[in-house]
Amino acid sequence: MNLKQLSQMLGLSQTTVSRALNGYPEVNRETRERVLKAVQETGYRPNKAAQRLATGKAGSIGLVMPTAPGNPTDLHFGEFLTGLGEEALRHDFHFVVTPADPNDEVGALKRLAVSGNVDALFVNYMRGHDPRLDMLKSLSMPFLVHGRSIGSEPDYPFLDIDNEAAFYDATKLLLQLGHRRFALLNGPMYLDFAIRRKNGVDAALAERGLALDEACVSHTAMTDEQGLLIMERILQLDKRPTAILCSSTVLALGAVRAINQAKLKLGEDISLIAHDDVLTLLKPENFTVPLTTTRSSLRAAGVRIAERLIAGIKHTETFPEQELWKTELIVRASTGVAPAE
């Protein structure tokens, strides 16, 4: 069933039927009702590809899903997607998800953009001096960045959390509790958020004339396995740190396991603060010793980003183009006074 058939059935022109469906004013009320009724009965749905071709709009948001054989599933991605979906649902939007090798994200994004089946693009996993930014700016298509790109002119629309402040505050808290030796379990070094978080830690330590020991800083994928491995290594250091900062509760999961295995008491022998993306599965309060965290909901970010992208497509974007969310520092039992030397 297509427009032609439907209009023949009704004895109307395609024009009129199309207008009736799209809410144009120049259609008689009776006629419109007749059309709507016929649509109900026949179950007619306009062909999206044709609509897209004719209008240039398709009600869809494009995004690249980094994936490679063997790579672990990213919990954070799923949580974020849930947020996007929640909002897209309200507007009858859908996503076009292009899987891409993490090393070819710029290529994948370009293909997606020129393919002509998305109205807007979204990018995340931002890197320092991210090459995708120039490409996005050259396109005449709305886009939104989750995160930022240190080293690039901040003249693009983004939503980010204040990673530097989050880790500055967390470090400050630990300093106040008397800790002097710190470790940082961070995400991959090339990612923007990892850079900023480290900057936050560095800044807070510098104020006290302290610095991170290189042996106590790691930049890895954010899996619990990595957390375990690195923490095991760190715990074997001569002068082991008493304060641990983790870039994700997923890393913390492994780190805590290592701490337990070493028979150390979390919150007494060793303190830990993790960044909490509010992952459904991994609640910091559900750890045997509830974790102190810096918190910011990834899912909420997804909702907000979908909201802004859709507004951008409909040209109703009135929100500020750049948002920086503060994180909350929530103190639970994994932080305590530094043990005596």
Added chain:
Amino acid sequence: MNLKQLSQMLGLSQTTVSRALNGYPEVNRETRERVLKAVQETGYRPNKAAQRLATGKAGSIGLVMPTAPGNPTDLHFGEFLTGLGEEALRHDFHFVVTPADPNDEVGALKRLAVSGNVDALFVNYMRGHDPRLDMLKSLSMPFLVHGRSIGSEPDYPFLDIDNEAAFYDATKLLLQLGHRRFALLNGPMYLDFAIRRKNGVDAALAERGLALDEACVSHTAMTDEQGLLIMERILQLDKRPTAILCSSTVLALGAVRAINQAKLKLGEDISLIAHDDVLTLLKPENFTVPLTTTRSSLRAAGVRIAERLIAGIKHTETFPEQELWKTELIVRASTGVAPAE
């Protein structure tokens, strides 16, 4: 840059350029190379919507993502999506993901199908007597079901794991270890896999003249919170079960927490077997007491399903239309001899 411009630039007709690009034989080798070079230089990409309209094919797989405000993110969905993506990447396919309220999956699926921007459909979270099946069969579009639908004629293409056998075997093992009182922490009752798993347990118990106590069977969302709650309740029963079966390691995560809190020893005071979807984050071997599991990789299923769907679209499907994967029963430390009465 579109076909018309490109062909004018080359002094060729659109036909010839199109043919050159799509590998048709009736194009001179020289001409083809000239075209390919021009494509390189101009960065021309065919408009997908137009291609779709002209050919009816779009290189995309449609799927519905169940989501509702407040609903927890489903870890299993993400893991599966990773698998789909991994395979789609190899064939330059993408997904069109429509978020939908879990109560309107059939409607969402229909919209997706008639929208004309997917070549094939995929459905999961199958229910008993699933209403989507009739709809799918009436469509002339390839589709594939992950799971099955008990109560419906099995005349549709599917990939499923042998849930009944998995839980039959697991129960059998526990029986052999001397257990007599069982509990089952299952997924939602209306879902096919939950029904079959319960059937498996029932069958194994029946062989010994035993049966599940209704108070020891739960049907809930598969979150760790639910696992905790239910396990806490079960542990307070007068004659508490000594053997626990869990439909997911996520449920087991909560259940184990309850067991620990009750100061019971897993594998001694109480035994537990969980189904392991091989979630990246939740490895059964990483539990404090490694879990005995029935294992089948959700991600591998994703890869396989993408493979079959794409083959179906390209009309090269030669695989069996219906696949039933066996699960592995892997014994670790969470199962032990039943405690003396």
Added chain:
DNA sequence: TCATTTTCTCAAAGCGCTTTGGCTACCCAC
């Protein structure tokens, strides 16, 4: 009453691609 506006409808063009069917050379064989 006629001119003018308003209301409703339509035919046709166009979005960017693929594909059908036809056309022109050119070659070969008899």
Added chain:
DNA sequence: GTGGGTAGCCAAAGCGCTTTGAGAAAATGA
């Protein structure tokens, strides 16, 4: 030298929709 075959190219139709520009009918104003 004619007929048939093949290689290589093209014009035009068509996919299903939206939108432009225009026209007929009805309503309005003087």
